[in-house]
Amino acid sequence: MLQAIKNSSLFVKLVILVSLALCPPILFSHLAESYFISKYGYEEAEKTVTNVARLSAESSTVIEGMRSSKPEGRKQMVDFVEMLTHVSNVKFIVLIDMQGIRVYHPEAWKIGGHIMGGDEGDSLKGRTYISSARGSFGFSLRAFRPIYDEQGKQLGAVAVGIMSKDIEANVSRLSGPLSWLLVLSLGIGIVLAVMLSRTIKKILFGLEPHQIARMLEERNAILRTVREGIIAVNKDGTLVLVNEMAEKILRSAGVTGPLEGQPVQKTIPATRLDAIIESGKPEYDMEQNINGCIIMTNRAPISVQGKIIGAVATFRDMTEVRAQAERLTGLSNYAEALRSRSHEYLNKLHVISGLLRNRRYEELDAYLERIIGSKKRETSSITALVKDPIMAGFLESKYSRAHELGVTLHIEGTGALPPLSAKGAHALVTIVGNLIDNAFDAVTYAGEKRITLHIESDFAPAGDKGQLILWVADTGRGIAEEHQEKIFSKGFSTKGSNRGIGLYMLLLTLDEVDGSVEIDSRLGHGSIFTVRIPATTLVEGENP
Template identity: 30%
Template sequence: MRRRRSLASQLLAWQLVVVTLLLVAVGALTVVQTAGNFRSNEERRMLAVAETVAANSLVQERMGNWRELSAPAETARSLSGASYVLILDDRRLVIASPDPAQIGSTLDTRTTALEGRSWTGTAGDSIEAHVPVFDPVSRRVNGMVVAGAEDPGIFAGALEQPVDVLRYLAIALIIGVTGSLLLARRVKNQTLGLEPHEITALVENREALLHGIREGVVGLDGQNRITLVNDHASDLLALPEDAVGRSVEELELNDRLRDVLTGRATGVDQLVLRQGVVLTLNRMPIESGEGAVVTLRDRTELLALQHELDASQHATDTLRAQAHEFANRLHTIAGLIALKEYDEVTHYIHQISSAQDQWRTEVSSSIGDSAVAALLIAKASLAAERGTALRLAADSVLGRVDEALSADLVMVLGNLVDNALDALSSLSADGAGKWIEVGVVQLDDEVQVVVRDSGPGVAPELAEEVFRHGFTTKAASHGERGIGLALIRRACLRRGGSVSVSGSVFTARLPW
């Protein structure tokens, strides 16, 4: 199997390729610029040679005598290092040349010298300068001087200064290689030493994990923008399709959910209600501090099961309270018999029966639903054991209702009465003692449940918070508490009703 190259080595190889290409391009540009500078310098040098010869008085006066003109032309060529120096008359005939065979021939080349203007440029393989020769008396152009040097090619300038060029290229190469090594090391550190195929596998596994687990997962950046969300989280939070990239503050979420997602509300297993669903959220900040990951689970079914268990627990507590109360009454009757107070025994039994019959009669005459009536009768015994009087409001009236509404009423009444008992449990009885009043009124389109007690009630600033958070003041040692009011709110909202609190008075509306 072919061994994979590491990310660092791949980056280094590509960086070296880029650096090499860049150096080649810079070197080529340098050679071209140097060659251009070399040609320009050679043109100026040839122009100086040609001007020197053209200014010679002997050349100006003896334009027709080639033997006298050969000497100054050859002298100029030898001293300047030019390849050749030619003198031509006004008909372009060569009068003086280092090549004797060229004398008398016509030089066919482009020039402006015979028009009185100097010319420099390339002629074939040579760099030439043409300078006009003026007659000293008439100042008429009667010839020209051509000074030329062979064009050494494009690399001549660079080869004249090879040390400098190579030095600069070597420095650039060292800088490029060093930068490539540092970049490769930095990238490797930032990717935690993972190679490209490992990063690809990690991303693929993450996607499979996110969309395969049954828990919702939401990723947030440092500005509380959603960076990732799996399908389950999107369904539970009812997020729009374009939620990724948007801030939590921009989405239509309730304040409690925003607080948990942004970290303003801290703690584990934070309870949140979202569109009638009870969610448990846990927020884990990223170690770098740039964001967090939030996991969420649907606790609705679990809380429904917990509610059923709580109902069983309440029934057990009620039976225990009744058994305790019954045992106390038996002990009292036994004591009276031992004292032979038979009349008092009869009177005590009659008193107990009358009180029980009175409460059952009061509840049965006002409450037509058997489940609700049974709940109230059982709660009275539990309240009596805790030193609290449970009474029914005088305007209470409820007929038979369907099973769904009956179950919701039992849940709402049970939680509200339990909430009141817990609120009164820490208070000492004074005056008329501790009491709870329950009112159930059936209207044309809804059932109103009102539970009030003799406790201090809920502070006005917490009137909404108690329902949104599943607020509780019960001891943490009792387990996960405070969800009862949240369940009441959920049941009321599901039916299109509402629940509110004012002081120690809770009012629930359940349409039917």
């Protein structure tokens, strides 16, 4: 039986458990009511026999009949007692003399005989009491009371009785409806158990406990493996979920103490999850500062059946986001550089091929001389200023891109940029690449398309002091003064939609290498971007 219940569905278990929970109080209530009804029935019977016994013993008619031997007196006594028996609904009234001999009995043939039961002795000694005994009618509840004349002489006693079976029958009539009420209560309880079980199953979307347990394990596994921090709050703003990555990020940001069960505004300042719950509108790709740690976060309300019950936020440390963005930017720059080189050499190979087919050897000689000479000049100017191979190759690609666009790119400077760390080279490619690409866009519609890259290297041999200063100047139309404070903001651009990322990434990269940037621009006079970077952040550090 127990095994069958154990293997049954959640619905069956709930019905059984709720029914078992309801049955004991219902049964206990029924037993208590039955007990009090039975007690009430016997108490009422005791009151009845006591009152009838008192009325009989104190009746002048009974006293006169007990004292007189005249037939008239006895007849009046008998008539009175029979009337009293009838109206009081007692089974019998028996009158006895001082020897226990019946003076009156409902059954005339028993008059003159000794009263049965053996409980009459104390009444002949002047006591009033109630007892239970088996008399001539059977087992009964009997009240005894002495009978006195006017002078206080005891003439005998009266015994008034109600049959025990009659009392029990009266109790049964009173408690009978309770049995039906018990059955009805149990039926209602079972119906309520079924309804409650169905409601609980509906709330649990019809899932069984093992399915819920499996889903919980799967959820926990997912929360452990995702690289984003995830926190969730209820409608009161209390943290109800913090995954391992969220705790790691928050701890690194200086958040201490317990997390789950705490008010989110007190634990994680400026999270705005309370505003999300109030407005019901999500927020995506928002930056948030937690004790100086910048995170990129998405926030959204949690709705169940159309009602907002809380909010959830996912976030990542901006250090990782920046690193990924820089990798993508670097790869984009490298790919663009390779494409430019490939396109440039392909064009030149086409020219050489054409000259060879037409056997125009003298013009081919002159063309090769110009290419080699130009290449030597470009390479020599870059080699003199830049000793880092990655940066040197990158600048050569920008020369090729400038030729494609019909832009004059001039690279100059003082000192020499030494070999950089992998991190430093990657950062400098991002910074210079974005500045030059921005300059290419600026001179697109200019009359004179000229860009100058100036590099001043002041590096100590050990790389522990000095700085790199570089500026990129263009002959474009310049930047309006009201736009100069906004151009480094994410998504801001005067060139149309889906732009405004390059200078934003440049600023993020400068933050990583402790660098700075200044703008000098006027409308109609071009722009100059000046960058300063400490030497140590470029020549030292691990690979990104």
